[in-house]
Amino acid sequence: MxxxxxxxxxxxxxxxxxxxxPVFVPGALCGEEVEITVTxxxxxxxxxxxxxxxxxxxxxxxxxxxxxxxxxxxxxxxxDYEEQLRFKQEDLRQSLIKYAHVDPRKIEPIRPSEKxxxxxxxxxxxxxxxxxxxxxxxxxxxxxIFVPMExxxxxxxxxxxMRKRILKVLNRHQIRAYDWHQKRGxxxxxxxxxxxxxxxxxxxGEEEFPSAMIEELLALEGxxxxxxxxxxxxxxxxxxxxxxxxxxxxxxxHLQMGEITLPISPRSFFQLNTQQAVxxxxxxxxxxxxxxxxxxxxxxxxxxxxxALCRQAEEVIGIEIVKDAVLNARAxxxxxxxxxxxxxxxxxxxxxxxxxxxxxxxVLVVDPPRSGLDEAMLAVILRSKIKKVIYVSCNPSTLSKxxxxxxDRYDVGRILPFDMFPNTAxxxxxxxxxxx
Ligand SMILES: C[S@@+](CC[C@H](N)C(=O)[O-])C[C@H]1O[C@@H](n2cnc3c(N)ncnc32)[C@H](O)[C@@H]1O
Numbered sequence: 001m002x003x004x005x006x007x008x009x010x011x012x013x014x015x016x017x018x019x020x021x022p023v024f025v026p027g028a029l030c031g032e033e034v035e036i037t038v039t040x041x042x043x044x045x046x047x048x049x050x051x052x053x054x055x056x057x058x059x060x061x062x063x064x065x066x067x068x069x070x071x072x073x074x075x076x077x078x079x080d081y082e083e084q085l086r087f088k089q090e091d092l093r094q095s096l097i098k099y100a101h102v103d104p105r106k107i108e109p110i111r112p113s114e115k116x117x118x119x120x121x122x123x124x125x126x127x128x129x130x131x132x133x134x135x136x137x138x139x140x141x142x143x144x145i146f147v148p149m150e151x152x153x154x155x156x157x158x159x160x161x162m163r164k165r166i167l168k169v170l171n172r173h174q175i176r177a178y179d180w181h182q183k184r185g186x187x188x189x190x191x192x193x194x195x196x197x198x199x200x201x202x203x204x205g206e207e208e209f210p211s212a213m214i215e216e217l218l219a220l221e222g223x224x225x226x227x228x229x230x231x232x233x234x235x236x237x238x239x240x241x242x243x244x245x246x247x248x249x250x251x252x253x254h255l256q257m258g259e260i261t262l263p264i265s266p267r268s269f270f271q272l273n274t275q276q277a278v279x280x281x282x283x284x285x286x287x288x289x290x291x292x293x294x295x296x297x298x299x300x301x302x303x304x305x306x307x308a309l310c311r312q313a314e315e316v317i318g319i320e321i322v323k324d325a326v327l328n329a330r331a332x333x334x335x336x337x338x339x340x341x342x343x344x345x346x347x348x349x350x351x352x353x354x355x356x357x358x359x360x361x362x363v364l365v366v367d368p369p370r371s372g373l374d375e376a377m378l379a380v381i382l383r384s385k386i387k388k389v390i391y392v393s394c395n396p397s398t399l400s401k402x403x404x405x406x407x408d409r410y411d412v413g414r415i416l417p418f419d420m421f422p423n424t425a426x427x428x429x430x431x432x433x434x435x436x
Contacts, residue, residue, distance in 0.1 A: 012075025012425030072141035099400035303329030349376035372398025
């Protein structure tokens with residue numbers, strides 16, 4: 001069938017129409033005319049496989065990555081960066097209008113990432129076998145077909161060099177990809193790097209790695225921290241297993257952000273594009289403003305935002321559910337001599353309810369996971385008397401649905417999109433909300 005692509009979908013696929021029914025076409029770009037085969041159809045939408053491009057977008061470029069189409073992680077790598085930013089801005093605009101009826105003139109131009117390639121400070125890659133060797137790769141979208149990867153062009157360059165060195169050592173010791181029946185082998189290689197130092201976690205079955213291999217890995221230049229995490233559960237959304245063992249080196253990797261040193265454990269979340277994270281934290285600090293008595297940061301992770309705010313507030317309280325992240329954040333405050341910030345390990349809604357009954361909160365910063373704020377959290381915010389909320393979101397749909405609820409008591413102020421993930425369809429947004 002012939003289809004003209006009218007807009008882009010939230011996962012970076014082109015959307016055209018067959019008899020007014022939307023058809024999603026991965027790999028096609030807005031404005032293109034394409035030939036497709038329909039692979040799936042229900043009453044509401046269809047999915048199509050791109051067969052041929054009949055009329056190319058002038059913005060189409062050749063992707064630097066040879067497995068871009070099969071890997072699926074960088075759908076926008078086939079168009080120039082300006083166009084990628086336009087798609088993201090439009091995705092946010094559509095969501096905010098559709099779900100929250102927000103005036104789109106409030107949306108500021110998206111802030112581009114300085115680096116469009118080699119920007120990710122962490123990789124979390126599945127392991128597989130190719131020609132008898134252990135390799136990293138990705139699963140094709142919506143399938144269990146493993147696509148081996150030579151080089152990933154969005155990982156920082158030194159991260160890639162280290163990943164390849166680690167794989168070489170693992171292969172020398174004949175480590176194999178995970179076998180579901182034997183529950184042995186390597187499932188994921190997780191690697192994070194800052195300032196030439198690396199924290200590596202081998203997610204494996206229940207096995208003991210040879211000590212010679214551990215020594216060789218620890219001897220790699222820059223290897224700062226080596227962990228094993230045992231994960232044998234088949235259907236788990238968690239990459240890490242419940243058991244974590246430090247095989248050697250230091251417990252924490254350290255990130256220097258301005259004057260602050262942040263210690264990070266393998267399981268703690270940290271923003272993947274360090275430069276854009278710094279820019280985003282500075283922007284949050286500007287929106288929070290000076291001379292606040294009490295600022296609460298819910299979903300605080302390792303406390304990067306709280307640390308960026310501690311100078312402008314009398315007191316900052318971070319709330320985070322992952323214990324490792326809370327321990328990192330507390331160590332960070334202690335090591336940096338900051339005594340007006342504290343971190344509580346709890347569910348954000350529960351703890352905010354408690355705090356808002358006891359204290360007068362000036363500003364609340366929320367940076368929830370992709371699923372957005374849950375109903376309990378929305379109810380606590382609406383019932384509270386918090387004057388200002390700064391909402392940091394990595395998902396325009398959940399952000400917009402949450403804003404629709406919060407607008408009952410809050411007016412939307414500035415809306416600032418950031419491009420944290422060039423070549424993907426993801427967009428990060430900061431929204432300022434003022435209590436009416
Ligand atoms: C998008 S991250 C934000 C981290 C942090 N603001 C930063 O910039 O590094 C979301 C965080 O929310 C935490 N989280 C998820 N559910 C939570 C809950 N119910 N209560 C508190 N924290 C939660 C996650 O562990 C994660 O650290």
